[in-house]
Amino acid sequence: MNALLNRALGERNGAIGLAVLAVIILLIMPLALDIFRLNLVGKYLTYAFAAVGLVMVWGYGGILSLGQGVFFGFGGYCMAMFLKLEASDLTSTAHQTTPGIPDFMDWNQVTQLPMIWQPFHSFAFTVFAIIAVPLLISYVISAAMFKRRVGGVYFSIITQAIAAILTILVVGQQGLTGGINGITDLKTLNGWNINTDSAKYLLYFINGALLLGVIMVCNLVLSSKLGRLLLALRDKEDRVRFSGYDVANFKIFTFCMGAVISAIGGAMFTLQVGFMSPSIIGIVPSIEMVIFAAIGGRMSLVGAVYGTLIVNYGKTAFSESFPSLWLLFMGAMFIGVVMVFPNGLAGLYQSHLNDRVTRLLNRIKKVKSSDQLKVVKAES
Amino acid sequence: MSEKIALSIEDLTVSFDGFKAVDKLSLYVEKNELRVIIGPNGAGKTTVLDLICGKTRATSGTINFNGAELTRYPEHKIVQLGVGRKFQTPSIYENLTVLENLEISYPEGRGVFGSLTFKRTEQVTQRILEVAETIFLTEFLNTQSGLLSHGQKQWLEIGMLLIQDPELLMLDEPVAGMSVSEREKTADLLNKICQGRSVIVIEHDMEFVKRIAHKVTVLHQGKLLAEGNMESVQNNPKVIEVYLGH
Numbered sequence: 001m002n003a004l005l006n007r008a009l010g011e012r013n014g015a016i017g018l019a020v021l022a023v024i025i026l027l028i029m030p031l032a033l034d035i036f037r038l039n040l041v042g043k044y045l046t047y048a049f050a051a052v053g054l055v056m057v058w059g060y061g062g063i064l065s066l067g068q069g070v071f072f073g074f075g076g077y078c079m080a081m082f083l084k085l086e087a088s089d090l091t092s093t094a095h096q097t098t099p100g101i102p103d104f105m106d107w108n109q110v111t112q113l114p115m116i117w118q119p120f121h122s123f124a125f126t127v128f129a130i131i132a133v134p135l136l137i138s139y140v141i142s143a144a145m146f147k148r149r150v151g152g153v154y155f156s157i158i159t160q161a162i163a164a165i166l167t168i169l170v171v172g173q174q175g176l177t178g179g180i181n182g183i184t185d186l187k188t189l190n191g192w193n194i195n196t197d198s199a200k201y202l203l204y205f206i207n208g209a210l211l212l213g214v215i216m217v218c219n220l221v222l223s224s225k226l227g228r229l230l231l232a233l234r235d236k237e238d239r240v241r242f243s244g245y246d247v248a249n250f251k252i253f254t255f256c257m258g259a260v261i262s263a264i265g266g267a268m269f270t271l272q273v274g275f276m277s278p279s280i281i282g283i284v285p286s287i288e289m290v291i292f293a294a295i296g297g298r299m300s301l302v303g304a305v306y307g308t309l310i311v312n313y314g315k316t317a318f319s320e321s322f323p324s325l326w327l328l329f330m331g332a333m334f335i336g337v338v339m340v341f342p343n344g345l346a347g348l349y350q351s352h353l354n355d356r357v358t359r360l361l362n363r364i365k366k367v368k369s370s371d372q373l374k375v376v377k378a379e380s
Numbered sequence: 381m382s383e384k385i386a387l388s389i390e391d392l393t394v395s396f397d398g399f400k401a402v403d404k405l406s407l408y409v410e411k412n413e414l415r416v417i418i419g420p421n422g423a424g425k426t427t428v429l430d431l432i433c434g435k436t437r438a439t440s441g442t443i444n445f446n447g448a449e450l451t452r453y454p455e456h457k458i459v460q461l462g463v464g465r466k467f468q469t470p471s472i473y474e475n476l477t478v479l480e481n482l483e484i485s486y487p488e489g490r491g492v493f494g495s496l497t498f499k500r501t502e503q504v505t506q507r508i509l510e511v512a513e514t515i516f517l518t519e520f521l522n523t524q525s526g527l528l529s530h531g532q533k534q535w536l537e538i539g540m541l542l543i544q545d546p547e548l549l550m551l552d553e554p555v556a557g558m559s560v561s562e563r564e565k566t567a568d569l570l571n572k573i574c575q576g577r578s579v580i581v582i583e584h585d586m587e588f589v590k591r592i593a594h595k596v597t598v599l600h601q602g603k604l605l606a607e608g609n610m611e612s613v614q615n616n617p618k619v620i621e622v623y624l625g626h
Contacts, residue, residue, distance in 0.1 A: 225489055225498040232473040232484050239471040242433060243485045243540065244459035253492045 007223040008216040013358070017302045018215065025208040025305075035197045042204040042272045044312040045211055047072075049265025051292040051304035052211070053258035056218055058290070059298035060227065061254035062234040063151070067159030068262045068289045070166050071134040073281025075263025077170075077177070078133060080276035081117060082126040083186035083194075103185070108175035116176075123190055130267045131260055138259030139252060146248040146255075160283055167282040182277025186270070194271060207268045214261050215301045221257070230254065262289075291334050297346025306345055384410045386578045387432070387548055392441035394431060401427045403602035404441070409548070414574040416581045416589045418613075419599035420623050425582045426468065428599070429550045432580075433465040434458045445548060460490075464546035468553050470533035474526030478517055478536060481525050482508045485540035507543060514573070515539035516565060531562040535569070542573060549579045555588055567591045586614075586624070598623065 009015035029041050050068045058064050084102045093099045096106040101113050119125045141162065145155055170177045178184070186194065193199060221227055229250060233240050241247045270276045279285070288311075296307020311330070319326040341347050389407040393400060402424045409415050417425050430436040432443055434455040443450040448461050473481050486507065489498030512518045515535040520528065525536055534554055541549055554570070555563045563585070570579065570592050583589050589596065589610065596613045598605040600623070606616045613619055 221496065224496045225484065226492065226495040228476060228480055228484055229495055231475055235473045235475055236471050238435075238467070239473070239537075239540075240484070241455050242435075242459055242465050242467075244456050244487060244490050244544065246454070246456045246490075249492050250495075 004220070008220045010219045010223070012361075013354075014219060014302075016357075016361075018212065021215075021302050021305060022208075022212055025211070026205065030201070030204070035200055038204055039200050039272060040316070041309070042200070042207050043269065044309055045204075045207055045305070046265040046269035046272065047289060047292060047312065048211055048305045048308040049214060049268070050262040050289040051296060051308045052214060052218065052301050053261035053265075054289060054293035055296075055298055055301050055304045056221075056261070057254055057258035058293060059300075060222060060230045060234075061251060061258075062230075063251060063255060064156045064290070065159045065255065065258065065286075066156050066283070066290065067163040067286050068258065069281040069283075069286035070159075070163050071138060071259040071262040072266035072269070072285070072289075073166065073170075073276070073278075074134040074137065075130045075266030076270045076276040076280065077183070077266075078120070078126055078129045078263075079267040079270040080183040080186060081120040082123060083189060083270065084183050085113075085117065085120055086189070086191075087185060087187040102178070102183070104178040104181070104183075105175055110175040114176055130263055134259040134263035135256055138256045142252045142255040143248070146251045149248070151251075160286070163281065163283045163286045167278045170278040170281070178277075180278060182275055182279070183270075184275040184277075186274050189271070195274060200272065203268070203272050207272060210264060210268065211305065214264065215305075218257075218261075218301050226250065226253070288330075291330065293344075294334060294337050295344050297344030297349075299343060300346030303344055303346030303349075310345075384412075386411045386413075386446060387580075388442075388444045389428075389432070390442050390444075392428075392431060392438055392443065394427060394436060394439050400602050402431065402438075405599075405602065405604055407597060407604070409578045409580060411547075411578055412574065412576065414570065414579045414581065414592055414594045415597060416583055416593040416595075417597045417599060418583065418586075418589060418623065419605070422601075423599040424602040425599055426552055427602075429465060429552055429580070429582065432458075432548075432550060433463055456490075459544070459546075460487075462545075462547035463550070464541035464544055464548070465550045466534075466537050466541055466552055466554060468556070470530065470537050472525050472533055472536050472540065474524070476525060477522050478512065478525050478528070479508060479521045481536060481540055482511055482543050485543050487544045511539045511543045514542060514569065516569075531558040531566075534558065535566070538569070538573075545577075547577050549573070549577055551579065551581045553582055553584065555583065555585060563588055 009018055025045065030038060033041065050072050054065065054068055088100060088102045090100045093101070093103065093106070096103065098106055098111045101110065120129070145158065150158070171180050173179070188194060194203065229240065229245065233247060233250060237247060269280070292308040292311050293304045294307070295311055296305065297303030311333070315326060315330070318329060337344055343350065385408050387409040389405060392402055392405045394402045405428065417428065419425055427436060431438050432450060434450065434453060438451050445461060445463065450458055450461070450463070453461065473484065476484070483500065483504065486504055488504070489495045509518070512521055515538055517532060517536060517539065520532065525533065528536060534557070538551065538554060555566050558566060567588060570581065573579065581592065593610050595608065596610055597607045598613055598619050605622065606613050606619050614624065
């Protein structure tokens with residue numbers, strides 16, 4: 001049990017990184033920021049789920065997915081559908097032609113709640129769907145590709161195409177999805193108002209804890225034989241195949257895992273931001289998620305979180321003062337990362353700071369053990 | 381057909397856009413036999429190994445291994461049936477340690493969920509140590525394998541196959557790039573490991589072939605040119621003309 005926990009924390013070095021991140025997210029941020037800013041950080045942290053998923057898929061799995069927004073969207077829309085149904089009770093929709101259905105359906109002359117909306121009356125089903133829907137879709141996509149040994153750039157292009165198709169579909173089916181506006185005006189979760197400050201605080205902490213939990217699960221996977229197999233796969237795929245492994249299954253697993261992680265982030269996004277729209281699931285946000293992971297370090301789960309926070313902070317700060325320059329700046333940042341420090345911030349930490357930190361820790365340890373030695377000597 | 385035959389290849393043909401890399405080849409390898417395949421460049425030696433392990437698909441013909449028709453199985457199933465293959469250039473996981481390389485090759489936990497719950501038990505460790513000793517790498521277990529010498533990498537890949545205890549072991553130029561002393565050690569190694577299994581080796585170094593071969597097969601332009609013990613092959617005028625003469 002202890003060994004398992006140790007693995008989840010990422011052994012000694014990993015545990016320190018995780019602890020620092022936990023302190024920043026769960027302590028420093030809430031103390032230092034007002035609720036408006038904290039809610040914004042909460043929103044960024046939901047993107048961090050997608051970035052963490054990309055570390056698994058892209059960094060370790062070697063599969064560059066340009067469609068993580070799709071899965072983020074599935075999680076977000078599932079949650080939004082539940083919240084929207086709860087917000088569309090008979091009394092608050094009494095003025096509609098058909099009371100009791102979401103407002104945008106009424107505007108689109110829909111007179112009956114569509115079939116696929118029906119089960120989202122149940123919260124339990126919604127939670128199940130947040131995991132199951134992206135899992136199923138990602139499984140179908142990745143099994144179709146990897147079993148046929150489609151990989152590399154081709155896979156990236158296909159994921160990007162899926163992101164484009166899904167956006168068009170969501171925008172086009174206004175009566176079903178709320179179209180370009182998305183699903184808005186969400187109010188309560190099982191009767192609990194999610195728009196109050198106290199709810200926002202609580203959601204922020206749930207989100208932070210979930211993110212840390214997801215990182216720990218990823219650590220567990222990466223420290224298992226499967227994690228070493230992923231590294232081996234990136235290095236010599238044929239050798240793995242000719243050692244008796246069905247290589248496609250491992251890629252499918254990783255891709256599905258990344259998709260589910262992304263979807264959890266999407267669901268938390270809906271809860272904290274209070275709406276879900278196609279602008280968050282398309283090509284541009286999907287590529288932004290890749291940039292978060294790249295800047296944070298695509299081989300570092302913790303790094304991906306920092307990458308997300310920094311890029312989004314930059315986006316907010318810069319786009320307020322230079323709205324038209326921001327996109328160019330972000331592009332330049334991405335190119336810079338790829339050319340100058342391909343392992344991102346985590347890579348810089350590894351090459352410049354890690355040794356010093358380790359030495360420092362060892363020194364502390366040595367001082368302690370020499371103290372113990374003195375005690376032992378004194379006793380004898 | 382004698383019962384001792386482990387691998388029987390019959391009328392095997394593969395054509396790449398009309399070019400027949402292997403042409404109606406028939407080959408039989410017995411249990412406990414160490415067979416060496418020689419032949420000039422482009423004779424189809426490596427292609428034969430590719431066909432056996434499923435990397436390349438045959439156009440026609442059969443490959444029967446202990447009763448299983450290998451041409452019908454995907455690569456990983458062929459490995460699970462007991463066929464191990466070493467590639468021409470050492471193909472190891474350079475970012476992992478020798479120990480991890482061997483562990484990944486250990487034939488257990490090969491499914492997704494099996495690999496998630498795989499544990500390095502006493503039995504696994506024991507087997508890894510055993511194989512490491514056979515391939516002369518006991519002292520290097522915790523070395524990152526990318527740092528090994530070329531010869532050691534070749535041994536490591538052989539070890540990665542040995543740990544699976546395959547019934548058919550195929551080695552593509554195992555001593556390429558090795559020093560003289562490493563070659564000698566490898567020859568001893570091969571003579572040792574062919575006990576209880578069949579081994580097919582592709583090799584150019586005739587001195588080395590002499591030391592290890594039980595039987596030699598000479599390929600030329602995808603066809604069988606000669607087969608027999610080393611001496612008869614060396615004195616075969618056809619072989620001298622296309623291969624040994626220069």
